[in-house]
Amino acid sequence: MxxxxxxxxxxxSVKSTRKITAAMKMVAASKLRRAQSAAEAARPxxxxxxxxxxxxxxxxxxxxxxxxLLAGNGRDQVHLIVPITADRGLxxxxxxxxxxxxxxxxxxxxxxxxxVKILPVGRKGRDFLRRxxxxxxxxxxxxxRQGIPxxxxxxxxxxIMELFDRGDFDVATLLYNQFRxxxxxxxxxxxxxxxxxxxxxxxxxxxxxAQYEFEPDEETILSRLLPQNLAIQIYRAMLESNAGFYxxxxxxxxxxxxxxxxxxNRLTLNYNRTRQANITRELIEIISGAExx
Amino acid sequence: xxxQLEIVSPTRLLLTRDVDMVVMPAYEGDLAAMPQHAPMITLxxxxxxxxxxxxxxxxxxFVDGGFAEIMPDRCTILADAAVPVGELNLAGSQARLxxxxxxxxxVDKMDNAARxxxxxxxxxxxxxxxxxxx
Numbered sequence: 001m002x003x004x005x006x007x008x009x010x011x012x013s014v015k016s017t018r019k020i021t022a023a024m025k026m027v028a029a030s031k032l033r034r035a036q037s038a039a040e041a042a043r044p045x046x047x048x049x050x051x052x053x054x055x056x057x058x059x060x061x062x063x064x065x066x067x068x069l070l071a072g073n074g075r076d077q078v079h080l081i082v083p084i085t086a087d088r089g090l091x092x093x094x095x096x097x098x099x100x101x102x103x104x105x106x107x108x109x110x111x112x113x114x115x116v117k118i119l120p121v122g123r124k125g126r127d128f129l130r131r132x133x134x135x136x137x138x139x140x141x142x143x144x145r146q147g148i149p150x151x152x153x154x155x156x157x158x159x160i161m162e163l164f165d166r167g168d169f170d171v172a173t174l175l176y177n178q179f180r181x182x183x184x185x186x187x188x189x190x191x192x193x194x195x196x197x198x199x200x201x202x203x204x205x206x207x208x209x210a211q212y213e214f215e216p217d218e219e220t221i222l223s224r225l226l227p228q229n230l231a232i233q234i235y236r237a238m239l240e241s242n243a244g245f246y247x248x249x250x251x252x253x254x255x256x257x258x259x260x261x262x263x264x265n266r267l268t269l270n271y272n273r274t275r276q277a278n279i280t281r282e283l284i285e286i287i288s289g290a291e292x293x
Numbered sequence: 294x295x296x297q298l299e300i301v302s303p304t305r306l307l308l309t310r311d312v313d314m315v316v317m318p319a320y321e322g323d324l325a326a327m328p329q330h331a332p333m334i335t336l337x338x339x340x341x342x343x344x345x346x347x348x349x350x351x352x353x354x355f356v357d358g359g360f361a362e363i364m365p366d367r368c369t370i371l372a373d374a375a376v377p378v379g380e381l382n383l384a385g386s387q388a389r390l391x392x393x394x395x396x397x398x399x400v401d402k403m404d405n406a407a408r409x410x411x412x413x414x415x416x417x418x419x420x421x422x423x424x425x426x427x
Contacts, residue, residue: 041305048301048369052362056334150303215320215335223406224336225360228373235303 004278007271011264018260024090025253032182032246038148039179039239046236053229057195060218067219069161069226072194073170078115080169081105082160082192084176084237085125086245092252094177094185094245095124101175101187102129117169121156121238148242153235157227160234164193176237177244183251185244192233195226294328297367298344300354302375307354314345315368317361318420326361326368333363339417341378341424342370353378355424357417383425390418 002010060066083102085095102125106116118133120126160172172193177185214221295311316325318340337359344352359372393415400411 038304042303044299044306045301045303045371048299048362048371049360052334052360052369052371055362211332213331213333215324215333221334221336221360224410228360232303 002270002274004271004274007267007274011267011271014260014263014267018257018264021253021256021260025250025257028246028250028253032243032250035239035243035246036179039236039243042232042236042239046232049225049229049232053195053225055212056218056222056225059212059214060222067222067226069164069193069230070195070222073164073167075170076114078117078169078171079109080117080119080160080163080172082119082121082156082172082174082234083125083129084174084241085120085122086241087123088245089124090252091245091249092255094248094252095122095128097185097187098125098175098177099128101189103132105173105175105189106133119160119163121234122241148235148238150231150235153238154231156234156238157231160192160230161227174233174237176241177248179240179244179247182247185248190233190237192230195229296326296328296330298326298370299367300342300370300372300375302372307372307375308352310344312344312351313347315370316343316345317370318342318356319361324361326363329365330363330368332365333361335361335363337361337370337372338413339420341420342375355381355421357421358413378424381421381425383422386418386421386425390415390422393418 057070060070081102083098085098089095102118106118109116116133118129120129163169164172171191174190174192176188176190178188180186295313296315297309298312298315299309300307314325314327316323318324318338320336320338323340324335337356339357340355342354342356343350344354354372354375355378356370356372357374359370359375361371362369393411397411397415400407402408
């Protein structure tokens, strides 16, 4: 049986652990709020851009010589997977669920006889994917404590486009945790290249389809819009993932704090029992000593 | 009848409002969007967007470039970055101009897309310095 001193020591150490997890929870909560509003603020641009792109794509559909970012390069042999994780851990299953999803995807593609390359974003993902897969293409770190600047997404897009231009891959897929709520992040796949153009829905019953004028022309606009769209898709995924990370961290730190509390209660109970047992034992010793006289 | 204007940058929705007219720096010259304008999608140069109520300018934004979609009843501007003209900072714009000039020297002049992009960035930075210095 542990001595009283040991128990006191353990109670104190669990108490300081609880202080740390409680503080981390508070920090995550305040960062979550900021990350969440950043993710929401980025949505309008992404939505408008998607709409504009769809109308443009519908206009050039069926023409020869479409931009390769839109139509792909006609093959789908080499796949590039871009999993987005966080730079730091202590967020429950946040990073490992992306890892699991990546593994599932890689196995499926390999089973179809494709070649798979991986470009991880975020330190955690880089570390565990490096260990597991040989074909990891460099990496991108998120870094930055003050949120995620758009330039970071642009750099990532630039790197992906360079790889594509060199013919290093045919199809690119983004994998990230989508922020549903504080307690739920859903691993999501988004195909980046070639861009999946949804079938034009007849959403606007307002007369005939609008005939657009273009300045300077469709091809030039698309050649600017597509890289920007790529950057936006990545930016959005980074922001969602960032918000999800703080959500996951908050939840897991909340759990850790609660567990630490439970443990303190158990240890305190144990401590008091041991203390009472000691007192009882001493009393018995004194009484039996007195009776013997 | 007003036209519904939206200015969005990648980081946030800057403005959404009904206005009488908006003049923007389109790719081949300034362009005014008014109600009943023909549907149009255009690239933007770097320059100033002026928002009109009646015949008065109510707001001016500087954009680095971007895209605009004009419909008879609305106008959506997707700016790469946009700031109210009063908040444009001269030192920052000059630094950007310098970076753009360096990029222009380095760029492969045989690559059409890259050359045009660098040239547009250079012009946009020049315009920013011009606007910022008053």
